[in-house]
Amino acid sequence: MTEAVISVKPKKTGTTLHKLRTREQITGYLFVLPALIVILVFGLFPIGYSIYMSLFNWRVTKGAYVGGKNYLLIFGNWTNLLITLAGIALIVGAFWIWNNAFKSLSKGQTIAKVVAAVIMILGGVIFITGWGYMYDSGNQNFLNSLIVTLYYALGTVPAEVILGMILAFLLYQDIIGKDIFRMIYFLPYVTPSVTSAVVFQIIFSLRETSIANMIIGWFGISPQKWRFEPKPLLNLLGLDLSGFLAGPSLALISIMIYGIWSFVGYNTVIFLAGLGNIPKETYEAAEIDGATRSQQFRFITMPLLSPTTFYLVLIGFIGTFKAFNHIYVLRTPSAGDSVITTSLLIFDNFYKANQYGIATAQAIVLFVVILGLTLAQNKLIGERVFYG
């Protein structure tokens, strides 16, 4: 074979080689072309066009150019936004100081922590002040939707990760019917979200005979309105809190329960894969050194599993900010704003209110928020992750 190549080579003069290369180039472009057209038209072009639309008073058809007004409607005025961003910047700075500053000094760590704590509190106060200003003069619906989304994320992601981890640990032993368990756990995730959400519509209905009311009935709790209940759960329990501290409404909690149910299996499967990647020799070596089971867990399993955990937290967080289908199916008019996450609000502004310009501006702000959260998580948690 080598001989053949050698004997062929001299025949390829400069021009033919050049021709061959050009042909190679053309083949490459031709192969990419079909995908390129589709992705260009439906994936890349809309990003630019979205930004363009957000600068106009666009209601079904294009209206007058309004510059940043659609964005301004969200924040009230630019000063509010700047104050809020300054608060966030200070909090980020505090994290940096906590981890990195004063390392050359003796007792540098203590100094850094004190300074960081002070800046952190300052940043928090400034952030809350800025947010308050925005709330007073900006678009309350949009800001509310961010809080609802945050509730939703905080109420589902940690629970999903922890439950997924527990189930994965239990399954990672010699278990009879291991594959069947895994298959069952994964089933909710595989199920189309509209299908399962329609079933949860019935489970969480306000009928006294609904499954949800039947289950709380076993514990002697009177029937609730579930998906139709705009009141925060804490208020229903008798705690008289208001504002952010009041927490999510019972309607949102119903949706959270659905979210956890449908997502735990995914985390379980990923954790199982992560556990499978930890070499058995590490445990054997630790056992020889006399490490107990809990020490092995603390010093081997947890650190080696941290990339998986990080990945799942990140995916989970981004997922909640993008979530649409099941919330759209499970929401009720009587739950009002208490279940409207940002992606739903944008859809409603576009689809129902025909506010195309405002909706695109909000979508771009949402995208920036997602990007910011991703970066923050990468920086803050990412640095603690042990990649072996």
Next chain:
Amino acid sequence: MDSPVVNPQPVVKVTRARRSRFYWLGRILTYVILIFGAIIFIFPFFWMISSSLMTLGETITRVLVPKVPQWVNYVDAWNQAKFSKYFMNSVLITLGTLAGLLITSILAGYAFGRIDFKGKNILFGLFLATMMIPESVTLIPNYLLIRGSIFPIPGGTWLNKYWSLTVPFIANAFSIFLLRQFFAQIPKELWDAARIDGADHLRFLVQVVLPISKAPIMTVLLFGFTGSWNAFQWPLLVTTNDTWRPIMVGLWSFVNEAGPQTHLLMAGAVISLIPILIIYFLTQKQFTQGIATTGLKG
């Protein structure tokens, strides 16, 4: 465990006895939790099937199983509630999308993995960037696009047309990425040998690469299938009548249009789930692994 070691012999016995007692306790607890979890995960499915076989009266009372299974519900849901129409729409939409997706992603995956051309890396980076953009951002311009409001498109408008439900999805960065990773690993010697035999890229792709790439292509098909079958937000936007309404939108609109006919709704839900279940059970291992290594939903 801190018992004073006066005589080592009994201590060993005690710990062994203890360990085994804890061991069995742990085993039992493990199974209790696992089974309890399984019941919670499986219950909504049980409930869905069970209420799909109830009479309308039974669905509003507190019974878990119907007295007499009403199989006729499925006939009613299929004909009267038009789930047959929605189902067939979804089948056709999914088939069209998959056909397009296969062609575009195999060709592009091959080009990015095995052909050198100018601007390849920039292009690939641009493709990947689209994976990070939330649907909220692209949704509105895409809607105007298929309505023909931005520039003229063949047919005037794609609203309520087959093309609006398939064409935007016949290529995605994820499938291309998946195939590129696999194609790039194929040894160069194979290509050299094929070239000596006079094969060009297309023939090499069809005759050599594709036969050994069944696994990644299968993964692309699985993802494409679930993505297309489960699609909701976009079809909701671009279908205003039954002509091309897919099953997920049909299921949702049934709730609003037909009122509280839980038994038919649940029968419809079961129908919408069947194709996914069949594929899941047939390709279980690959399905789970494919998702575990790549991640499916956001």
